[in-house]
Amino acid sequence: MSDSAKLHVAVIGSGGAAMAAALKAVERGARVTLIERGTLGGTCVNVGCVPSKILIRAAKVAYMRKVSPFDEGLSANMPIVDRVELLEQQQARVEELRDTKYQRILSGDPAITVLNGEARFVDAHNLTVKLNGGGEQNINFDRAFIGTGARPAEPPIRGLADTPYLTSTSALLLDTIPERLTVIGAGLVALELAQAFARLGSQVTVMARSRLLSNEDPAIGEAVDATFRHEGIKVLKQAQAKRVDYINDEFVIDTDTDTVRADQLLVATGRTPNTEALNLEDIGVKTERGAILVDEYLQSTVAGIYASGDCTDQPEFVYVAAAGGSRAAINMTGGKATLDLRAMPRVMFTDPQVATVGLTEAEALRQGFSVETRVLDLENVPRALVNFDTGGFIKMVAERDTGRLLGVQAVAGEAGEFIQTAVMALRAAMTVQAIGDELFPYLTLVEGLKLCAQTFTKDIKRLSCCAG
Structure with a gap:
């Protein structure tokens, strides 16, 4: 032709x-x-x-050189960031x-x-x-x-347009690490960049209109909030910027209750x-x-x-x-294909990572499901134990009568690497019983999915390390 x-x-x-x-x-x-x-x-x-x-x-590399779970046996040094x-x-x-x-x-x-x-x-x-x-x-x-x-959206904050604020685009091209960085926004992009700059040496303040990750299961936002506070990142919840000024090379952000000052202002409130x-x-x-x-x-x-x-x-x-x-x-070109988003994975690359797929408990209830849920703290996952990194959890949402998996929410060091297993389980309409009966390699974080599934019928604290 x-x-x-x-x-x-x-x-x-x-x-x-x-x-x-x-x-x-x-x-x-x-x-x-x-x-x-x-x-x-x-x-x-x-x-x-x-x-x-x-x-x-x-x-992350900079942070681990400064502090890690193994500092009692391995020396740590403050890295020089170029x-x-x-x-x-x-x-x-x-x-x-x-x-x-x-x-x-x-x-x-x-x-x-x-x-x-x-x-x-x-x-x-x-x-x-x-x-x-x-x-x-x-x-x-x-x-x-x-x-x-x-492109990054500009929220309607008085004075903002007249200042040299950063977007997620321009922040990635900064050739210096600001001493004080304020981040307006509490979604995936805002939180990823907030933690990265904090770990590279910035004093970071995050301003959230309500709470961190307000569209997710509340436990996820709480876990990320705890991590940020542990790392010295200041989190201001229910904080809405009313006005922004840039005076003498300094950003001045006014809220209902406080004034925040910063050398750089990153606005990441949507696109x-x-x-x-x-x-x-x-x-x-x-x-x-x-x-x-x-x-x-x-x-x-x-x-x-x-x-x-x-x-x-x-x-x-x-x-x-x-x-x-x-x-x-x-x-x-003459075909008929559809895009099925019912098992769409979502990952936020903070540390720990946040990864989710399917329905949260609240979403499942709104859709009329009778649900049963389990939450597995990472202290029950052998891989997390040997990593000395047990902050976080895995939550499973299942249909009560059938046991069919409806959703998974995870906060874990490499949650983004194992969430696809949950995606495939959802696609296959697997039950939590079937997931719990599957073979998972020992001392991997993905084994946490098996262990969480087993908690629907067992007390996993009474199982040996690699019990099936």
């Missing part, structure tokens, strides 16, 4: 969702025009997952991944044409691209996919979809607070126009974005 006869898919964006859509569409015989107005790769590789996890890992060198290492890895996972793939595929510029829809089959190098180009397409992602330049309203694509509304097939309210990722009303995780992009491409 000639290129002109192939289905033509316009892909706007180049992050996880857009790349997945472009590659899957080509795999299924389409030709693709991919439009990117900024840097190839989107949020995750450039200013999100990759650089933040590098910073978090470096901060943020400039760390930043260079971080950005070198970002550039490497951008090149190998985005630029080379796109340039090496003859079915994909890349345009650098800003796209704007004219109608349901045409858009114009204002090219970064000057001029415009018109694109006629059969299907379109929107994967433009999101805003990058959709305002696309002219969506005029062509009938419905949005809610800027987020594109999509159906189970990832199609917008206009036939033939699909979307996935942070620019939509989907959960803001790159693996959700990419899975949605791939399924949207299948649907754009």
